[in-house]
Amino acid sequence: MDWSLFLTNLWDLLVLWSFTLVFALPLKKRDSRWRSRAALWAGAGSVLFLILVLLLGPGALWVRPPLFFALSAVLFRLCADLTGKSVLYCAVWATVLSDLVFKYDALLRHFLSGRPLLLLSVCTVLLVGLVAGVGLTIARWMPDKGTYHTGPRQLTFALVLWTISLGANLFWAVWAPPSDQITSWALLLLIKFYCATVLYLQHGLFQKSAIRQELAMMNTLWMQHKAQYDLSKETIALINRKCHDMKHQIRALEAVCAGGAREQYLKEVEQSVRIYDVLAKTGNEVLDTVLTEKSLFCEASGIQANCVADGRLLDFMDPVDLYTIFGNALDNAIESVSAIEDRTRRIIDVQVYSEKQMLVIQIINPIAHELTFDAEDLPVSTKEANGYHGFGLRSIRHTAEKYGGFMTVKAEDGAFYLRLLLPRSPRRAPGA
Structure with missing residues (x-):
């Protein structure tokens, strides 16, 4: 059993669950049992992932990204009250940031390969700092009242960025020259950081667009309410003027007409008119x-x-x-x-x-x-x-x-x- 491969994948799982959890915490939860479901899935998903990676050996490099994406998406679905599009969008965020940390860790392992304790300490500090920074900033700022309103265009753009990030991994694994690994890693880190930055800018643009559309709708409703208020005010005034005139006409008829039936009829008419004469x-x-x-x-x-x-x-x-x-x-x-x-x-x-x-x-x-x-x-x-x-x-x-x-x-x-x-x-x- 390759313990080095096992420990590396176990650490990568910890990175993935950390970013998934930090994005899930500000969201509106499905119910009160979300913690137990999250813990159960994190444990079961990790075991299944590690078994599959150990069975595949070096070939696991190609299945890791979609598996990480699936693990993160399922946890979001189990915990948060999100639509399917928003679940996939959050999974993109968790995996893109996790992949960024993976590449930092790989670069650190290259420089600190003979000092395992120092490597573990530096990687831990880096992970805690990034997770805390993301949790206090973008993971808290982006949701709108505990949810995401992800549309098809926004999800498609996010998946394209995720694909670009995976393509960079493929290029580094297949075509990067072994003699120039430091340059390749630096370029790969730059691409990962670029994808995360563009993903955040894209979210801001779609959020502003949604706010503009809602404000435009509010302004339209405001104008309609104004027109309706003016019409209602004129209509009620007209009704009351007519009712006032009808009451005087009824009293005039009562004065000149005789007969009990006629008087009863006029009282009923006056009672009907009185309904419209009651003003708040x-x-x-x-x-x-x-x-x-x-x-x-x-x-x-x-x-x-x-x-x-x-x-x-x-x-x-x-x-x-x-x-x-x-x-x-x-x-x-x-x-x-x-x-x-x-x-x-x-x-x-x-x-x-x-x-x-x-x-x-x-x-x-x-x-x-x-x-x-x-x-x-x-x-x-x-x-x-x-x-x-x-x-x-x-x-x-x-x-x-x-x-x-x-x-x-x-x-x-x-x-x-x-x-x-x-x-x-x-x-x-x-x-x-």
Whole structure:
């Protein structure tokens, strides 16, 4: 048995698991048993790998890279709540950085071949330093709320870089001249470092592109909300003017007409008109507009809408931002309670109040079924995908963050809670 080959591969496995683990730690985990699954797979995978390498001997050089990639990918799949594309993307990162360390270790073994203790000490310090540096920087910076949103183009580009890295290994193993190994190793290290650097720059470019697309969508929604608010304000004002005129006309008819049936008919008409004459009075014109608009729909749909709100607390907010928050939140609540068959449970509670130095906006409604939350802690929509799919709550959260606040959502005891906390004297984000 070649103990030198065995120990080298055992060390390389330690390097691979170190980088895989450091990339997996910041990610959202699948469940609470991820540690036991990771330990079990690391042990079983290592044993299988070592057995295969010892059986293949020198031929194992060609199967090591895909085996390392597979070992890392399986651990990501077992531990983290990632899509298949993101699992492969993370495995690329772990193996590319591991390969970089492998080449440093090979270079060190060449210079310190007769001093094993010093070699082990230097390699250990190098590994700990690189793993700690990666764990405190890129492994923590790159995920978005504990996950990766890897698309086909980003994954393809990453796999191309991984292939280039493997091609460099092949060139070094087959065509590098034995008389000039130091130059070959230096060139190989430079290629590995180049691949890792380009991989990080590529991630930053795709991340910025995704942010630009989301901001463009938010701006489009903002403009739509502005137009909808203006239309709603004009429509409600027109309805109330017409209702006011109709009430006076009905009273005039009552004065000139006789007969009990006629009087009963006129009272029924007046009662119907009175439904549209009920305006929300919160002290904030924008909030009154959106609440009145939604209450008309609730009235027609058999939904009870309760509101306890001090609208004066919202005077600092832009009218369209205010409409965005309450319009999206109430639309979601109405959609949710409309699916409940028991009409007595179709209730929406709207609360706006101050608590210490914070402004609290809370909307509560029952839910018909259990909700599933995604990696951003937002409920997964059951609506068919469209251009604005899933942007309602994201738009609310973006608006809250614009004023220095934050949004939380939860499903508890058969109800959905949307809660926003905003500072009473907010400072808007630059450029907001």
